[in-house]
Amino acid sequence: MRGPYRKRRVQRPPQFSNFKPSGIPRKYLDSIELTVDEFEAIRLADYLQKEHAEAAEMMQISRPTFTRLIQQARRKLATAIIEGMELVIIGGNIDFEHTLHRCHDCGEVIQLPVDVSEEDCPGCGSQNVEDLARSFIMGRHHRGGRR
Ligand SMILES: [Zn+2]
Numbered sequence: 001m002r003g004p005y006r007k008r009r010v011q012r013p014p015q016f017s018n019f020k021p022s023g024i025p026r027k028y029l030d031s032i033e034l035t036v037d038e039f040e041a042i043r044l045a046d047y048l049q050k051e052h053a054e055a056a057e058m059m060q061i062s063r064p065t066f067t068r069l070i071q072q073a074r075r076k077l078a079t080a081i082i083e084g085m086e087l088v089i090i091g092g093n094i095d096f097e098h099t100l101h102r103c104h105d106c107g108e109v110i111q112l113p114v115d116v117s118e119e120d121c122p123g124c125g126s127q128n129v130e131d132l133a134r135s136f137i138m139g140r141h142h143r144g145g146r147r
Helices: 036-047 052-059 063-083 132-137
Strands: 008-010 031-035 086-090 094-096 098-103 109-113 129-131
Touching: 008 036, 008 052, 031 036, 031 063, 036 052, 036 063, 036 086, 036 094, 052 063, 063 086, 094 132, 098 132, 129 132
Parallel strands: 008 094, 031 086
Antiparallel strands: 098 109, 098 129
């Protein structure tokens, strides 16, 4: 499975990166990591119901690679919900097409090109805005991601 190093295209970062069974403290749970490219495969094929060929093209990978990616992603999701594991979405070998900025004061989420620098929230003017793509590329989700 180790091919040439090529980044996978992801349209935008996930809005939510951590899921767990309710009512059970995290210290009692095992966790499973879903990479952003696996998340994108699920989003395109299962959420948006795109054909695998189209989804593969959007991610700039071959169709066989997409098929392996989505199989692995589905297996992880199934394992998490059946065995009751914490599911954490982490960075991967990816390039974002867009980013999302989330305002921590009013909750507004807006989509922007990745190279736009920090902007005030259009909803409330707050500067307490998080660039979600950044947290997957260089933040806490990134290191230790590849297995
Ligand atoms: Zn706001």
